[in-house]
Amino acid sequence: MKPMTKADVQTYLVKKGIFTPGAHFYTVDILEETDTAEGYVNHIFQVKDLVTQKSVVVKQVMPYMLAMVKATGEEHPFSMDRMRTEIRTLAFLNKLCEGIVPDIYLADYAAGIFVMEDLSHLDLMRFQITAGVEYPDFGKRMGAFLAGLCFYTSPDYLSPSAQTKMEAYFQSEESNRLNAFLTTDCPLINLAKPMEPENAPLRERIANNPDILKMIAHLSERFEHSHQCLSHNDLHTSNIMLNASELKILDTEFSGFSAGFMDMGRLTSSFILNHVSWLGTPEIPMATRTRMQSYDLGVIADLHHAFNRMFQKLWQKHGLDGDCAATVDAILRDALNYATVSATIRITSDFAQSCEIKRIKKREDLAHIQRRVLEVAEYTLLHQDQFHEIEDYCDFLRCCCDITVQ
Structure with missing residues (x-):
């Protein structure tokens, strides 16, 4: 695919009737010409008619991970079927919580292209x-949303036949x-x-710690085989756009039925990583660093309580039987x-690093951050x-990562 x-x-957009033939286009290749994306997999374009001010985003799904190609020159094959997964999941999430995902205007499975709402008025979290x-x-809103997603797609709520159909x-x-x-x-x-x-x-x-290997194997097995609920599976702060009043979840192409902890864990990891990262930025005023470390911990607490x-x-x-407290x-x-x-994925000394x-x-500060994240995980x-x-x-995080006690 080219x-x-x-x-x-x-x-393409004129042919599909999204814009008229006389449109005065202004088109941006978001991945090549801006710094508003991270960890990208697909080609993404923002297209605007300068006369009508109408704008859309076009996403071209590729049979490989684009970031990997750019970093290593190697094409790691990805299934094109993930476009179907993304569209279906976006539609379901919008029914569960209207407005939580971007609107989809066109899905062309044969071409691997879909046209969606332009979210340039929002920022990448x-x-x-x-x-x-x-x-x-944020923490309170997302915690409540993820609880609803987990509950309404779980075997606790669904009948066996309904869950079988949803999983398929x-x-x-x-x-x-x-x-x-x-x-x-x-x-x-x-x-x-x-x-x-x-x-x-x-x-x-x-x-080489057998207890750690056992725990990671447990998480992997739960991810792949528990089928506890529908999960985004890649829900971190690079897949969320927002402003003070609006929030959108993006990139659901890796969604599927997996363990109930997936989305809460993946999202929590973003705030653990941000919390630890402030240790490596001595050039930033202390007041900003301590304020944001406190904010990160507040979000983690809000997520879990909500x-x-x-x-x-x-x-x-819904009057369910059983031990709800034990389940949660x-x-x-x-x-x-x-x-x-999950936090350790983004601290390696290569292209996988997150922006924080x-x-x-300094290399020494990077080594310090890596060590702290590894110690937190251990x-x-x-x-x-x-x-x-x-x-x-x-x-615990405050004790081992707080700037004021380092």
């Missing part, structure tokens, strides 16, 4: 929190591939993943374990039973 040029995109911007209600409808081979990348091939286990050399002894110790409250509320509303506790405990494993890690200027996986409340975990 990547589209800007001229190709404009011609990872970039914003890296720049020191706070969104006070959202079946995705790419979600299982993502599982290997995020668990059994993560830097905690795969010592070939590059990190700064002084962290080698710590990495060896973690990779999830717990909403899940139990829905359980009671198991989800949230595994979410913390998975969060620390890329901004670290301790969490070995001593999870010590965290009785989410505040206990936030206190």
